[in-house]
Amino acid sequence: MVEEVGTIWELYGLKTNPFFSDPLLIFGGDIDLKVGFVGRDEEIRRLKNIIYGNSSSRILISGDVGVGKTTFVNYARAMASQDKFFTTLKEIAVQPEWSGSDFILNTLSAIYYTIKLRNDIDSSIIDKELFRKLELLVDIVENRDKNFSLNVGIFGGGGGVNTSINMPSPNIHSLQIFFEQIVKEIKKSSYKGIILHYNNLEILELNKLSNLFQSIRDFIQSKDVHFIFIGDLVVPQIIGQIKRVNSVMSDTPIILGNLTIKEIKLLLDTRIKLLTSPYLTHIKPYEEEVISRLYELYDGNLRFILHSLSTVFQELIKDNPIVITNKELTLVLSETAKRRWLNKLTEWEKEVLFLILKDEEITNKKLAEKLKKHNQNISKVTNKLLNICAIKIKRIEGKQKFFSVEHSIRWFLLEEESKKENIKKQDNISKEIQKALEP
Numbered sequence: 249m250v251e252e253v254g255t256i257w258e259l260y261g262l263k264t265n266p267f268f269s270d271p272l273l274i275f276g277g278d279i280d281l282k283v284g285f286v287g288r289d290e291e292i293r294r295l296k297n298i299i300y301g302n303s304s305s306r307i308l309i310s311g312d313v314g315v316g317k318t319t320f321v322n323y324a325r326a327m328a329s330q331d332k333f334f335t336t337l338k339e340i341a342v343q344p345e346w347s348g349s350d351f352i353l354n355t356l357s358a359i360y361y362t363i364k365l366r367n368d369i370d371s372s373i374i375d376k377e378l379f380r381k382l383e384l385l386v387d388i389v390e391n392r393d394k395n396f397s398l399n400v401g402i403f404g405g406g407g408g409v410n411t412s413i414n415m416p417s418p419n420i421h422s423l424q425i426f427f428e429q430i431v432k433e434i435k436k437s438s439y440k441g442i443i444l445h446y447n448n449l450e451i452l453e454l455n456k457l458s459n460l461f462q463s464i465r466d467f468i469q470s471k472d473v474h475f476i477f478i479g480d481l482v483v484p485q486i487i488g489q490i491k492r493v494n495s496v497m498s499d500t501p502i503i504l505g506n507l508t509i510k511e512i513k514l515l516l517d518t519r520i521k522l523l524t525s526p527y528l529t530h531i532k533p534y535e536e537e538v539i540s541r542l543y544e545l546y547d548g549n550l551r552f553i554l555h556s557l558s559t560v561f562q563e564l565i566k567d568n569p570i571v572i573t574n575k576e577l578t579l580v581l582s583e584t585a586k587r588r589w590l591n592k593l594t595e596w597e598k599e600v601l602f603l604i605l606k607d608e609e610i611t612n613k614k615l616a617e618k619l620k621k622h623n624q625n626i627s628k629v630t631n632k633l634l635n636i637c638a639i640k641i642k643r644i645e646g647k648q649k650f651f652s653v654e655h656s657i658r659w660f661l662l663e664e665e666s667k668k669e670n671i672k673k674q675d676n677i678s679k680e681i682q683k684a685l686e687p
Contacts, residue, residue, distance in 0.1 A: 256561060259569040263526035266519040271318035275337055279522050281593060285323040287511040291502050294325050298498055299333070299443065302457045305474045310484050312505035314551025317478045320504060321445050328443055334373075334434050335443040336362045339478075342448045348463030352423040355444060359430060360386045374433035380589045382430065389680070424467050429544055431472055440503040441472045451477035457486055461493040469496055482643075506548030513539055533561065534572040541574050545658055552655040559584060559656075561646050581659035589638050589657065601631045601638055605657055611651040
């Protein structure tokens with residue numbers, strides 16, 4: 249039975265798991281974002297120039313899953329907040345069902361909770377009456393099922409304050425006017441501007457993403473507001489096709505690649521240093537070669553490296569602190585992968601899985617060609633592999649689905665690599681022996 253994380257890490261003199269993959273938070277969290285952030289100097293410089301060089305902006309941050317996009321934007325926002333920019337406590341997670349009005353309502357909701365939670369620090373960020381109206385508006389977001397509605401007259405800047413009349417929810421135009429009112433009030437409190445951070449663009453289908461951005465095009469041009477959007481590598485291509493929206497973006501997307509191995513090692517060293525308990529003896533949990541092995545396995549993807557490291561320590565017996573080497577890494581992750589996946593599969597299904605593992609992406613049609621099977625037989629297997637989360641749909645092109653393995657399936661490659669290394673070592677030993685025996 250796996251012990252509690254706190255107990256596990258106490259063995260190493262640490263307060264908690266240093267291999268967490270959640271984004272670093274602007275406010276709070278186990279690690280101070282301003283100290284724990286590593287790398288991205290050029291990208292930070294560019295984003296800072298956009299924010300400081302314009303009264304308002306719209307910028308897209310793009311990159312593969314797990315490269316640290318959210319932490320990157322959180323770091324930029326944290327630095328700007330120290331320089332008197334107002335920003336929300338958390339990023340705003342865009343949802344597929346959102347309309348333009350939903351987008352603005354949830355933006356206002358994020359601003360409301362930030363002001364509310366920081367009220368003890370600065371109770372005069374906005375006028376009390378305006379804050380009351382904002383509070384009532386947030387109820388629309390949270391009580392949709394109760395048919396709560398708000399008199400849109402309160403948004404006109406002089407139409408009265410009666411909020412008890414039942415009318416349809418405010419339209420996008422009235423919401424934008426109210427939002428601009430809030431921005432002006434925040435600016436009065438000596439803030440240089442507002443920075444808003446939106447996640448999840450990659451979960452929207454092309455038509456939904458297009459429709460949403462068409463509807464909020466005018467809104468995201470609001471004065472004194474910097475809109476930062478996060479998406480995967482496909483999102484910039486979609487935004488680029490929406491001419492009316494692409495034309496108002498402030499710059500080309502900032503593309504984040506993987507951190508270098510040197511940066512990842514520094515990141516982990518920094519985390520361990522910051523999480524070391526002053527009351528316990530500190531033991532580094534791994535040898536450097538382990539990071540190099542995982543970096544190579546995942547082409548530098550930080551999230552998958554962290555997930556793998558966490559799994560190793562969760563699976564090990566925790567009676568004593570064990571410093572992980574490549575040998576333990578390979579053994580633990582290979583055995584874990586076998587228990588999780590291979591015990592659930594037939595030999596035929598394993599063959600399909602390992603064929604997908606060898607390819608970056610592959611379709612049922614291509615699998616059928618390679619294995620000389622009918623498409624329907626292959627689709628039964630890929631459906632099962634999808635159901636047990638061994639593979640995922642990487643992308644869809646027309647009617648073709650392109651499959652790739654989940655990151656933990658790649659643990660099987662560790663054992664394969666280890667065998668190759670052992671064979672190579674044996675060959676070198678044999679050569680040395682033969683050389684020594686030569687007259």
